[in-house]
Amino acid sequence: MALGSELRIAVLPGDGIGIEVMEACLEVLETLAKKTGIPRLAWNKLPGGAIAYRNTGTALSDEVMKDIGSADAILFGAMGMPDIRYPDGTEIAPQLDIRIEYELYAGVRPIRAIPGAPGPLNDPRSEQIDFVILREQTEGLYYSRGRGVMQDADTALDTLRITRSGCERVFDYAFRLAAQRRKRGWPGNVTCVDKAGVLKSYAFMRHIFEQRSGNFPGFRSACANIDATALNLLLKPWDFDVIVTENMFGDILSDLGAGLIGGMGFAPSGDIGDRHAMFQPCHGTAPDIAGSAKANPTAMFLSAAMMLDWLGEQHGNARLGAAAQILDGAVRGAFAGGKLRPCEFGGRDGTAAITRAVLSELAKA
Numbered sequence: 001m002a003l004g005s006e007l008r009i010a011v012l013p014g015d016g017i018g019i020e021v022m023e024a025c026l027e028v029l030e031t032l033a034k035k036t037g038i039p040r041l042a043w044n045k046l047p048g049g050a051i052a053y054r055n056t057g058t059a060l061s062d063e064v065m066k067d068i069g070s071a072d073a074i075l076f077g078a079m080g081m082p083d084i085r086y087p088d089g090t091e092i093a094p095q096l097d098i099r100i101e102y103e104l105y106a107g108v109r110p111i112r113a114i115p116g117a118p119g120p121l122n123d124p125r126s127e128q129i130d131f132v133i134l135r136e137q138t139e140g141l142y143y144s145r146g147r148g149v150m151q152d153a154d155t156a157l158d159t160l161r162i163t164r165s166g167c168e169r170v171f172d173y174a175f176r177l178a179a180q181r182r183k184r185g186w187p188g189n190v191t192c193v194d195k196a197g198v199l200k201s202y203a204f205m206r207h208i209f210e211q212r213s214g215n216f217p218g219f220r221s222a223c224a225n226i227d228a229t230a231l232n233l234l235l236k237p238w239d240f241d242v243i244v245t246e247n248m249f250g251d252i253l254s255d256l257g258a259g260l261i262g263g264m265g266f267a268p269s270g271d272i273g274d275r276h277a278m279f280q281p282c283h284g285t286a287p288d289i290a291g292s293a294k295a296n297p298t299a300m301f302l303s304a305a306m307m308l309d310w311l312g313e314q315h316g317n318a319r320l321g322a323a324a325q326i327l328d329g330a331v332r333g334a335f336a337g338g339k340l341r342p343c344e345f346g347g348r349d350g351t352a353a354i355t356r357a358v359l360s361e362l363a364k365a
Contacts, residue, residue, distance in 0.1 A: 171190075
């Protein structure tokens with residue numbers, strides 16, 4: 001893929017704290033771009049979300065969706081508000097529509113401890129936590145979004161959908177991801193998480209995983225039940241490397257993983273397809289603190305680092321990958337030694353303070 005003088009980034013701040021963390025993130029990215037000499041990042045700020053739906057009747061217009069598709073990457077804040085919903089009672093979640101429209105099948109959720117950041121585990125090994133949850137994002141139980149039916153007045157039905165093609169591409173992605181992690185010292189283990197002993201769909205999924213793993217000799221693969229995995233993520237999270245799972249299970253495990261490293265404010269994500277990718281913090285819009293300057297922008301910064309890394313791979317540009325590492329290092333440096341204590345932990349460090357600390361670290365890099 002050819003790289004021009006600039007990279008076009010579709011920016012969707014969304015609702016609530018999404019707007020606040022995005023503003024901070026763009027400031028950090030612009031500073032980083034000047035420092036590292038990467039191609040110019042051209043922001044195309046686009047409307048969408050719950051407030052847009054309330055005001056216009058459309059959460060994400062066809063025009064915006066088209067603009068997203070023409071971008072080099074998508075940077076997403078957060079969308080949705082608990083008191084604004086569709087007529088069927090479901091939440092406004094345009095990010096799900098973007099995933100389906102552009103086949104962003106691989107939900108990459110790194111769970112990586114930041115030394116010095118507050119965390120819930122009273123165990124020195126907690127700083128070793130570094131694994132990835134890979135969530136299949138086009139089918140599973142979420143396939144029923146917009147397709148659920150009322151069988152009668154007392155019964156609602158949603159369908160869990162698992163296909164061979166959907167499984168094969170996300171399993172292959174999992175092993176490629178394991179290969180990348182092996183280069184920086186991880187063993188390259190891939191664990192498929194399911195409930196194969198209960199549901200035929202998950203048994204089929206496990207069967208495909210076992211078949212596909214044969215294409216990647218030299219990598220250790222295993223299967224585990226979702227309930228046992230949830231337990232072991234609490235007991236020994238430092239033992240995991242790459243976890244690949246169904247859509248709904250991945251959604252739940254991602255929040256559990258975020259909790260292990262201090263909460264959603266530290267959890268970035270990438271929604272990756274074969275041609276397009278979207279990057280966003282795992283947290284929601286947090287309307288209870290929106291406008292109070294308390295939002296933790298760390299997950300947004302780390303998501304932006306993921307975006308730069310992906311753009312570097314797509315364009316064969318090592319400078320973009322190096323910039324991603326500089327940003328990641330600046331975030332980690334800002335928290336080193338407990339120098340920051342975000343508001344969600346009873347501290348005083350909100351959006352501005354954390355942003356200043358990261359900018360300070362960038363100046364040193």
